[in-house]
Amino acid sequence: MKNKKRRREQPRPTIHPRNKYSENPPDFALLASLYPSFSPFVFYGRDGRPRIDWTDFGATRELTRVLLLHDHGLDWWIPDGQLCPTVPNRSNYIHWIEDLLSSEIIPKINNNADNIRGFDIGTGANCIYPLLGASLLGWAFVGSDVTDVALEWAERNVKTNPKISDLIEIRKVDTCMDAVLGEDSSEDLLCNGSKTNPSNGLGRESAPISSYTRDDAVEENSYSGPPILFGVVRDGETFDFCMCNPPFFESMEEAGLNPKTSCGGTSQEMVCPGGEKAFITRIIEDSVRLKQSFRWYTSMVGRKSNLKSLIAKLREVGVTIVKTTEFVQGQTCRWGIAWSFVPPARKIVSPYLAEKSNLSFMLEGLQRQFGAIHVLQSIESFFREAGASCKLNVHSFSVDITASNDHVKGILRNKVALLEESVGGDCEEEPPSCSDTMPCPSDDLSFCIIVFQQIPGTLLVKGSLQRKDGLLSGAFPSIFQRLEEVLKQKFCREKASVAIS
Template sequence: MGGGRKRRRRDGSEAPSIHPRNRYAAAAPDFAMLASLYPSFAPFVSVSRGGRASIDFTDFAATRELTRVLLLHDHGVNWWIPDGQLCPTVPNRSNYIHWIEDLLSSDLIPPTSSSNRTVRGFDIGTGANCIYPLLGASLLGWSFVGSDVTDVALEWAKKNVESNPQLSDLIEIRNANKMSCSSEFEAVVGQAVRENTLEPVDGVVRSKPSILFGVVKDNESFDFCMCNPPFFESIEEAGLNPKTSCGGTAEEMVCPGGEQAFITRIIEDSVSLKNSFRWFTSMVGRKANLKLLVPKVHEAGASVVKTTEFVQGQTARWGLAWSFIAPSKMIIRSNTPGKANRSFMLHGLRREYGAFQVLKSAETFFHASNLLCKTNSSLFSIDITLSDEQAQAAMLHDEYGSVEGNSTKLHSGVTGASFRISVFEQMPGTLLVRGSLLNKELSGIFSSTFSQLEDTLKMEFLSKAR
C-alpha cells in the first residue's frame, strides 16, 4: 500500500500506510466535525486544552456510534448492531476491500467470465454488522453473499441490509447451518464416514461446522471470498487488549485452535472449491500465524499466493490471498538483469530441520509457481526448467531486449534447465542456499524467483526457530 499516514516499526523501518484509496488515507475522521453534525455522537467526544477532539475507544457505545456516523456520513449507509456484537472499525475494513479490489484489477488471474458482470464476493462470518458487504456494495457496487451461523448475527445482518434499500438487491444473507444438500457434499461426507474421520455425537455423525464447502451452492461462482476470522482460542485471550472495546461474541472472537485453525479449514475447503473462486482471502491477526499459513497454502497446490499488511493507527493486521487458477502471465519476472550466482543463509534452524527439509520446501515452492523442477536428493540440488511459453513471457517483459530479438533467443537458446538451486550445510543449525543461473537469457526471472524463494524459506523455517 502507499500514501496516507506513516508509522515506524520498532527497528526504525517504515511500515506500510493506510491504503491510498481509503477515504481516510489523507486525514483521520474529524471527530469535532462529526459531533457538530450528529448530536448522538457529541456526548462521546472530548476536546483537550490544545483543541484535539478524541473519543474513548475502550467504550463500546462510543466506538459503535463512531462506526454508525462514519458509515452514514461517508458511505450513505444506515447501520446498527445490538450490545455485545463485534463492532468493526471502518478505516481498517475499507483497507481489506481495497486490497481485494487491487487483486481483482491486476492481471495475475484471468476473469472467470465476462468482465462486464458485477463482481461477486462471499463474506465468511459476516456477523451482525455485515460490514464487508455494506462497504463493498456502497463503495464499488459489488454483490455479496454473507454467511453466518448464529441467529442474532443472521437477524441483524438482514436488518442492516434491509435498512439500505439502495443496496439490498446486491446482498444475500445465508445461514451456514443450512448446508446445501448437493450430491458433491453428500459424497464427501459419505467418504468421511467410511474413513471414520467424522465422530458421532448423540448417535449422529457430524462434521465440523461448514465454512465454504456445503454453503456455496452447486455451480455458483465468485470472484473472491473474504473473512475476518475468530482470532482467539479463548474468550479470556480475546479480552487481553485494554485499549479497545470492540465487543464481540464468543462465536465471533473464539474458535478451537484460534485463527490458524479456522483459516486452515478455509484452505482445506478451497481445495474442493478451487474452480468456484478466483481468489480466496482472509485477514490474519498475527504475523506469526501468517508465516505458518503461507506454506499450507503452497502445499494445497495454489498457483498464486499473495500477502499484505493492513494498517490503522497503531493496529496492524495481515491479508492472505491465494488462487488455484493458472496465472494469465508470468508473475515471477523482473525488469532488471540479475546476477549469475546468488545465495543466502538460514541461521538458527531447529535441530529437526536440515538440508533435506529445506530442499523439499524449495521443491514445493517451485511446483506452486508452475515451474518444472528435477530434484537430486543425493546432491541436494534442484534444476528448474521453464517451458517455452514461460520463457517467452519472461523475455518479452524484459525491457533490456527487443521483442524480435528475444523471440530469436527463445528458439535458439532456451533449452534444458534454466537455473539450479543447491542447499549446503555449513554447521549445525546453519544452511547455505545457492542459486546458479544456467541460461543467461533468463537472468531477470532467475533474480526475481530466487528473491521470492529466499522470502518463503525464511518465513517458513526461521519463524519455526523462534
C-alpha cells in the same frame, strides 16, 4: 545498536492509498457538530484535540454509524454486544481485494469489472464487508452466518439500504452439515439459504453440491464448528473472491486481554477451538474441495506468527500462488493472506507502469556458511547469466542492474518454469512473445538492489526502480519476486516453493 537502528528505519506500512481516510482521517469535532448523537462521546485532551474513549462500546458503535452514514451514505446499526467494526480498517481489506482482482497474476473469471461476486464468511450482524463492497465498488455479495441474531441484523442492515440491497444475499449456514464434512460420503450434500434474491441469480432453491470421497479430503484439524465454505457454497456457484474476519481467539478470556479497546463481539464472532489458525486452516481445506470455484481465497489474520504455518499449509495443498499484506489503522496491525488454485497468467511484460518503485524481502534462516557478500555476489551472477549489465559495489553492498527487453523475457520465462515445477503444473505452452496487442518496449529497465545485514541469520534485500515511467517498469515486481525465490532456495534452510509477497 547499529543493526537495531536500521531495523527501526524500515518504512512502516500505511493505510491503503485508495482508502477514503488515507489523507483525511475522521474528524471527530466535525462529526460531533453534524451528528448530535455522537457529540456526547467526544471530549478534548490536553493538547486540544478531540478524542473518544475507545474502551466505550457505545462510542465506537456510534463512530462507526456516523462514518458509514457521513462518508458512505449507509444506514447501519447493531445491538449491544455484537462485534463493532472499524470502518477505515475494513476498507483497507476491501481495497486490497480490489488490488488482487485487478492484478494480472492470475486470469480473470470474466472481463466485466461491473460483475464482481464476493463471499463474506461470517458476515455478522454488522455485515460490514458486503455493505462497503457494494457501496464503494458495486460488488455483489453473499454473506453467511450461523446465529439468528447475526442473520436478523445483517438482513436489517441490507434492507435499510435499498440502493444496494439487490446486490447482497444473506445466507444461513446449516449447522447440521458439519457432521458429514470430515467423513467419507457418496451421497449429495444439501445446503440452505436464508434469502432469495432473483435479481442477481443467487437466490435459487437450495441445490445439491458435489459429493466427495476420502481421497478428496485433507487432514483433519482442531476446528469442529459449523461449515465455512464447503456445504455453504452451492453446486455450480463461482465467485471472484471470499473474505473473512475470523475468530481470532481460543477463549473469551484471551479476547478480553486488550484493555485499550471495546469493539464488542459475541463468543461465536471472537472464539473457536484452535483460534484463527484452526479456522483459516479449515478455509484452506474447504478451498481444496472447491478449487477454482473462487478466483481468490482470502482471510484476515490477527497474529503475524500464524502466517508462516498457514503459508506452509498452502504449499502442502498445492496452491498456485500466495499473497500477503499488512493492514494498518492507527496503532492496530492486522495481516491479510490470499491464495488461488487458478493457473498463473503467462504475460511477461505488463504494458502498465509498476505500482511500486521500492520493494523488499527478508532472507531469514540463512545458512551459517553464507553472509551478505555471498548473497550480493549471487544477485550479480543471477542477472549476468540472463545477459543484463551489472555494476557491483562491495562497499555499499549494492548492485546496479540494466536489463533489456530480451533480458527481462529470459528472466521471467525461467520464473514461469520454476513456478510450474513447484506446483506440479502440466502446461506446455511457451510464454507469449510481444504482439500487436502487447507492444514490445524498447527502453531498458534500470534498478538497484542493496543487501542489509539485520540480525545474525537474517538479511534484508531492497530493490529500487530507477525509472518508474519506463516501458519495462511493469516487469520490475515480477523480476524482484523471481530473485526472492532463487535466493531463498539457495541460501535459506526453508526452501521457497510458491510466489510470496
